[in-house]
Amino acid sequence: MAFLALRSLSKVFGDFAAVRDVDLGVEKGEFVSLLGPSGCGKTTTLQMIAGLAEPTAGTILLDGRDITNEKPNKRGLGIVFQSYALFPHMSVAENVAFGLEMRGVNRAEREARVKAMLQLVRLSEMAERYPRQLSGGQRQRVAIARALVIAPPVLLLDEPLSNLDAKLREEMQFELSRIQRSTGTTTIMVTHDQSEALSISDRVVVMEAGRMTQIDAPFHLYENPANAFISSFVGKMNRLEGQMRGGAAVIAGITLPCAPAGLSEGTAATFTIRPEKIALCAAGQGLIDGTITSRFFLGNTWLMQVETLAGSLAVSLPNQGEEPPRPGSPVALDWPASALRVEEGG
Amino acid sequence: MNRRVTPWPLVGPATLMFFGLVVVPLTLTVILSFHGYNHTTGIENRFTLTHYQAILSDSYFLGIFWRTLRIAALTTVICAAIGVPEAYVLARMRDPWRSVFLLVIIGPLLVSVVVRAFGWSMLLGSTGLVNQAFMAVGLPTTRLLYTETAIVIALVHVMLPFMVIPVWTSLQKLDPAVEAAALTLGASPFTTLRRIVLPQVTMGMLSGSLIVFGLSASAFAIPGLLGGRRLKMAATLVYDEYMHELNWPLGATIAILVLVANLVIMLAYNHAVEARMRRTMG
Numbered sequence: 001m002a003f004l005a006l007r008s009l010s011k012v013f014g015d016f017a018a019v020r021d022v023d024l025g026v027e028k029g030e031f032v033s034l035l036g037p038s039g040c041g042k043t044t045t046l047q048m049i050a051g052l053a054e055p056t057a058g059t060i061l062l063d064g065r066d067i068t069n070e071k072p073n074k075r076g077l078g079i080v081f082q083s084y085a086l087f088p089h090m091s092v093a094e095n096v097a098f099g100l101e102m103r104g105v106n107r108a109e110r111e112a113r114v115k116a117m118l119q120l121v122r123l124s125e126m127a128e129r130y131p132r133q134l135s136g137g138q139r140q141r142v143a144i145a146r147a148l149v150i151a152p153p154v155l156l157l158d159e160p161l162s163n164l165d166a167k168l169r170e171e172m173q174f175e176l177s178r179i180q181r182s183t184g185t186t187t188i189m190v191t192h193d194q195s196e197a198l199s200i201s202d203r204v205v206v207m208e209a210g211r212m213t214q215i216d217a218p219f220h221l222y223e224n225p226a227n228a229f230i231s232s233f234v235g236k237m238n239r240l241e242g243q244m245r246g247g248a249a250v251i252a253g254i255t256l257p258c259a260p261a262g263l264s265e266g267t268a269a270t271f272t273i274r275p276e277k278i279a280l281c282a283a284g285q286g287l288i289d290g291t292i293t294s295r296f297f298l299g300n301t302w303l304m305q306v307e308t309l310a311g312s313l314a315v316s317l318p319n320q321g322e323e324p325p326r327p328g329s330p331v332a333l334d335w336p337a338s339a340l341r342v343e344e345g346g
Numbered sequence: 347m348n349r350r351v352t353p354w355p356l357v358g359p360a361t362l363m364f365f366g367l368v369v370v371p372l373t374l375t376v377i378l379s380f381h382g383y384n385h386t387t388g389i390e391n392r393f394t395l396t397h398y399q400a401i402l403s404d405s406y407f408l409g410i411f412w413r414t415l416r417i418a419a420l421t422t423v424i425c426a427a428i429g430v431p432e433a434y435v436l437a438r439m440r441d442p443w444r445s446v447f448l449l450v451i452i453g454p455l456l457v458s459v460v461v462r463a464f465g466w467s468m469l470l471g472s473t474g475l476v477n478q479a480f481m482a483v484g485l486p487t488t489r490l491l492y493t494e495t496a497i498v499i500a501l502v503h504v505m506l507p508f509m510v511i512p513v514w515t516s517l518q519k520l521d522p523a524v525e526a527a528a529l530t531l532g533a534s535p536f537t538t539l540r541r542i543v544l545p546q547v548t549m550g551m552l553s554g555s556l557i558v559f560g561l562s563a564s565a566f567a568i569p570g571l572l573g574g575r576r577l578k579m580a581a582t583l584v585y586d587e588y589m590h591e592l593n594w595p596l597g598a599t600i601a602i603l604v605l606v607a608n609l610v611i612m613l614a615y616n617h618a619v620e621a622r623m624r625r626t627m628g
């Protein structure tokens with residue numbers, strides 16, 4: 001049985017269901033991300049696990065024990081709030097020590113554990129500072145240290161990196177997964193940033209309008225999105241309407257190779273292909289001809305929009321030191337048959 | 347308009363008012379306090395320190411000063427003890443109740459102090475509602491009116507909003523997630539209140555205490571009406587010196603001494619609390 005289990009968990013505000021009938025099992029030591037658009041119920045789910053919001057229905061089991069109605073101060077879970085929620089009138093060391101103090105840990109042991117934890121988050125020099133004297137990234141690490149020092153069975157993170165700039169964010173993602181691996185703490189992280197979810201989690205849970213619609217390992221999720229929403233929310237996706245004929249896709253009268261699908265002849269289907277799986281080649285030498293309508297330089301990649309008879313397709317090219325053709329240039333597109341797929345649930 | 351010139355018209359009216367209504371009368375009072383006085387000839391135009399000597403060596407005046415200080419301090423402590431929890435409850439309320447209770451709290455400010463003092467004297471009188479209630483439950487009637495207790499009760503009633511509003515304002519600035527964080531770290535709701543919420547509203551309590559203490563120490567209508575003729579406080583004493591004894595220089599001296607004592611106490615208090623706050627809260 002899973003270490004932390006949510007069983008048919010629901011939360012209703014008035015006549016609005018923020019979380020509907022959610023089931024999730026998290027294994028010990030696992031890092032799970034809750035990914036979804038704003039307002040889909042991620043924070044509400046996390047708060048129910050933490051005991052800060054009361055579920056309308058359903059149960060929460062921790063290590064086989066029903067904690068649904070337990071008070072937050074009895075659950076002993078570690079939480080990092082989106083706003084960090086550090087105690088502004090306490091120094092970094094006092095912030096981190098607070099949870100141990102509440103557990104009646106004696107002073108000597110407290111100091112030793114705080115010291116070790118600050119070392120882990122690389123803040124040993126900042127122990128005597130106050131939160132207002134720290135940078136955003138340092139505050140966040142204090143918040144993580146404060147949650148981890150009590151050795152919680154589960155660590156809950158609510159968009160912990162959303163306030164940081166891109167570079168610090170990447171560093172912190174790395175840091176977070178380093179700390180998580182070294183402590184082996186079961187972790188649930190809420191995020192609305194898909195690349196963050198994919199990069200550091202063992203499994204990603206996609207939430208839409210209060211429901212969990214897909215729970216999968218990052219690579220599998222990216223390669224096999226369960227529905228149209230997920231395919232465009234996680235990464236970019238080209239979607240084309242057509243039919244299946246003779247094991248190939250027929251889109252706007254053009255026959256294109258695609259991955260095999262268990263569809264009967266002539267069935268209407270939506271075909272999908274990721275922009276980075278399309279290659280650009282000279283006009284007449286690919287599967288389909290087209291014209292570049294726009295191109296954006298993103299640093300490591302070029303994002304091009306190519307108008308073809310089958311429709312407009314986004315193409316992502318790695319930047320290999322040469323400028324791709326300008327808008328208006330005729331080109332052709334090529335891809336392996338396995339890249340063009342029939343959309344699931346479509 | 348020139349950037350250098352703009353501030354002057356803006357602070358002009360306030361400066362004029364401050365100068366005309368505070369600085370000038372205060373200076374005149376200070377000058378007056380050094381004038382001589384004779385019961386038959388009135389104010390004498392000579393410099394003297396006799397009034398200061400007289401007051402500081404007379405146990406009657408010192409007793410009144412001490413009472414003023416004691417009543418103001420007691421009022422401040424009681425206001426904090428009632429006002430801080432009240433502000434906390436208020437901050438936790440939701441509309442429309444919050445608006446309703448906010449109005450209830452600041453309601454007393456909308457009624458004249460004199461009217462409220464009379465209201466209290468009716469309640470606390472020997473046949474007033476409070477004593478009737480005492481009798482109804484079999485307690486002996488107690489003399490409440492014209493006691494320090496009556497003054498403190500009425501002062502607390504008047505001063506409470508000045509404690510609740512600043513504390514409430516600083517509670518508004520609190521991040522609710524900080525309290526939730528303390529709970530999840532294992533703190534009981536009471537410990538959270540004591541260790542997390544209260545330290546963060548110290549600034550509000552400080553400003554509330556200063557307002558309440560200052561206003562209580564210089565209160566006039568309430569000690570005048572509820573303290574009676576015998577139980578004087580500083581402000582009523584000054585009034586008596588001016589209006590009954592007609593010894594204006596002595597009245598002025600008392601006023602100046604009260605002002606100085608008030609200033610010293612408030613500045614020292616402010617300094618002590620703020621120094622501690624600056625270290626932690628910035």
Ligand SMILES: Nc1ncnc2c1ncn2[C@@H]1O[C@H](COP(=O)(O)OP(=O)(O)OP(=O)(O)O)[C@@H](O)[C@H]1O
Pocket residue numbers: 013016018036037038039040041042043044045192
């Ligand atoms: N106390 C409340 N009363 C009424 N509705 C609420 C309350 N709290 C949340 N909601 C609603 O529940 C839904 C889910 O809220 P939640 O905070 O869980 O979203 P979220 O997924 O965390 O979004 P975000 O990414 O923006 O933080 C939202 O539509 C929100 O408006």
Ligand SMILES: [Mg+2]
Pocket residue numbers: 042043044
């Ligand atoms: Mg949220």
